Amino acid sequence: MGIFTGLFKSRDKPSDSTVGSGYRFLMGGTTSGKSVTERSAMQMTAVHSCVRILSEAVASLPLHLYKQTETSKEKAIDHPLYLLLHDEPNPEMTSFVFRETLMTHLLLWGNAYAQIIRNGKGEVIGLYPLMPNRMGVDRDKNGALYYIYTVTTGDAMKGNQVKLHSSEVLHIPGLGFDGLVGYSPIAMAKNAIGMAIACEEYGAKFFANGAAPSGVLEHPGTLKDPVRIRESWQQTFGGSSNSHKVAVLEEGMKYTPISISPEQAQFLETRKFQINEIARIFRVPPHMVGDLEKSSFSNIEQQSLEFVKYTLDPWVLRIEQSMIRSLLTKEEKKKYFIKFNVDGLLRGDYQSRMNGYATGRQNGWMSANDIRELENLDRIPKSEGGDLYLINGNMLPLKDAGAYANKTTKGEEENKNEEVLEVEESNSDKSKDTGGSAGENPVPKWHNR
Known part of the structure; x- marks a missing residue:
């Protein structure tokens, strides 16, 4: 120690x-x-x-x-x-x-x-x-x-x-x-989350500035108060509520945009990628966070x-x-355990469940009550056969294949003896009709003529 x-x-x-x-x-x-x-x-x-x-x-x-x-x-x-x-x-x-x-x-x-x-x-x-x-x-x-x-x-x-x-x-x-x-x-x-935050903030500011790219106001002469002109421009045309207004420029002023558009910067593609990046961090399927681009009816169940x-x-x-x-003592750990039940999340669609239940029922490893419990249905009383395990009668272990061909029951033996007796009587009758004995080939009538 x-x-x-x-x-x-x-x-x-x-x-x-x-x-x-x-x-x-x-x-x-x-x-x-x-x-x-x-x-x-x-x-x-x-x-x-x-x-x-x-x-x-x-x-x-x-x-x-x-x-x-x-x-x-x-x-x-x-x-x-x-x-x-x-x-x-x-x-x-x-x-x-x-x-x-x-x-x-x-x-x-x-x-x-x-x-x-x-x-x-x-x-x-x-x-x-x-x-x-x-x-x-x-x-x-x-x-x-x-x-x-x-x-x-x-x-x-x-x-x-x-x-x-x-x-x-x-x-x-x-x-x-x-x-x-x-x-x-x-x-x-x-870093991945920080980039997603930056993209979201960029999009918000883009629309806050009137959904128009920033640029430069050019004046042919010298301005005495450029700050006032910039603030006047921002107040008149800034913000999403002022977007698409018609600008009137005086004294030969000219507006020159200098920013690239969000499409050129692949803004939307970047935001979509960052969403998938965050889903990848937590190992969550993209369709569960609203991205259905690569999901379909054929694979969404498998992804779930x-x-x-x-x-x-x-x-x-x-x-x-x-x-x-942490919660169980040393002695309790020998006979107790804690377990989540995830079976409900693993259930397939109705048809798949019914096919699986039918297979389990026919092969003898599920009873009617086992199936009803999984479907949250009331149990069938034991006296009515709810706990019986059934199996197809035509299925045998490989080692017993052909065994019934060598075994006869008492009833089968009596039936066999009766069949032999009937055959002997039939042969005896035929022998009388043809003039021969039982066991000899009868002589054709045309031969006697």
């Missing part, structure tokens, strides 16, 4: 956590000249859309605590943690709002924190989300992790801090370099299934394992 203690002591503390300004070296200024923070990024429609899609998708999934039995699993409804995760983590919010908040923190700050409230028995009785930008992560002299949270009133920092033990914090880290704290996707992609498999599943698994690690 001394070796491991020394190892923990020698490791650098996770200084890249989200405490105060320790994270700000990744935020702030960008090459586009626009400052990017978590809050300013959410003013971008593409960022807001991606964060909302992912957070609402995770929050809408059913979350259950299961107990592992000898043969299967069952919902641990009697466990006090079940109600917290499924319905109400604290008296102030529902499970949906709680998980939506944690997922939003993960997408913007790269970390999600929640304070764990326990009773005298050590049971979890409450979960309260904590703001990631007020949380710090550090190690004590023994190498154990602890958390420092800055208490605030509204937006004003009080300055007093609360030290929390690692057992008192549910910490869900995002993608990071040390496995302890995650890095903000917004901070890591700040890939969204669940490659986008939601990693986030869901990250949350599940963090909850199991």
Whole structure:
């Protein structure tokens, strides 16, 4: 243990956590000249859309605590943690709002924190989300992790801090370099988001200036007050409400535009690309943020299934394992586990589901009640065969192929004897008619003549 203690002591503390300004070296200024923070990024429609899609998708999934039995699993409804995760983590919010908040923190700050409230028995009785930008992560002299949270009133920092033990914090880290704290996707992609903000601001100013390119007012002589003329021009023709007005120039003045048009600058193409760039950061299909250019009826369902498999599943698994690690005791981990149900999102269209159910029913691995539960229908009573598993009678194991050809039942043996007796009687009658004995070939009548 001394070796491991020394190892923990020698490791650098996770200084890249989200405490105060320790994270700000990744935020702030960008090459586009626009400052990017978590809050300013959410003013971008593409960022807001991606964060909302992912957070609402995770929050809408059913979350259950299961107990592992000898043969299967069952919902641990009697466990006090079940109600917290499924319905109400604290008296102030529902499970949906709680998980939506944690997922939003993960997408913007790269970390999600929640304070764990326990009773005298050590049971979890409450979960309260904590703001990631007020949380710090550090190690004590023994190498154990602890958390420092800055208490605030509204937006004003009080300055007093609360030290929390690692057992008192549910910490869900995002993608990071040390496995302890995650890095903000917004901070890591700040240049792409900053460029999108710059493009949006350019478009807004373009229309604010009357949707006309800027230029130069040329005068053949010397002006005594050029500032007054510029301001008069801006007041008369500036702004979208003054666009397309007819300008009257006096004293030989001439207007020469010097800016290129938005089409020449590929303004619209740049904005569209930046939307796809932001969707790529969060791994959200473009059609889910309103870009249907490369989507069709034939591939949009497949893109939705890939969204669940490659986008939601990693986030869901990250949350599940963090909850199991922090909320269950060592003994409970042996028989309990926490699981999101994503089956509803993986369901195909009605015809595809019915074909799949028919295959499962005919091959004996689904009963009528199994199918009805997946379709949210009432169960058929067991006495009426709702739990029966059926299989086609003409299907046999390969090793039994041809076995029935060598087996005869008692009834089949009696039928066979009766058939033989009938054949013998038939041959006897034929022998009498032809004058021969049974078993001899009868002589044709024309031969006797």
